Amino acid sequence: MGMRAIATKLSLSAQTVEKWRRRFSLFGVQTLSDAPRRGAPRTHGDEKIAEIIELTTTTSPPDGSTHRSTNTMAARAGVSPSTVARIWRTFGLKPHLVETFTVSNDPRLHARR
Structure with a gap:
């Protein structure tokens, strides 16, 4: 055929x-289902990925920042910023977007003139 x-x-x-x-x-x-694929093998395992996801979703941004960046997360997790960005994109994480409104507790904001 x-x-x-x-x-x-x-x-x-x-x-x-x-x-x-x-x-x-x-x-x-025998190898049709497991044929070699293109691209480099993963350099970080499931444990590191889970750690980055957990840090992203459960910890506060450093030094009173308003959001977490790929650079600060990369420094904390010991990986490159592009690795953090790839993981965030894959899992739909957008820590730079604020989803809730928070009233500031800064007394200077509420000071009357």
Whole structure:
């Protein structure tokens, strides 16, 4: 059966069929589901990711800041700012956005003139 006929029968593109044929010819049937992927392997495990998520969601920003930045979180967690940004983006965390209104307890704000 030709590549186009297989693609049509399985509702796939011809490129997808060609990719799987190539993987089969290189690695055999045993490795089709575990074929090598592109990109570098992860450098931080699930524990580090969970730590960053927990720090982001349960701790206050440092030094009285209004929000946490990727730089401050990276310094605290011992990773790069791009790693923090990638984790926040993956898990939909946006600590720089304020979701609630907080009344300031600063007495200078409430001082009468």
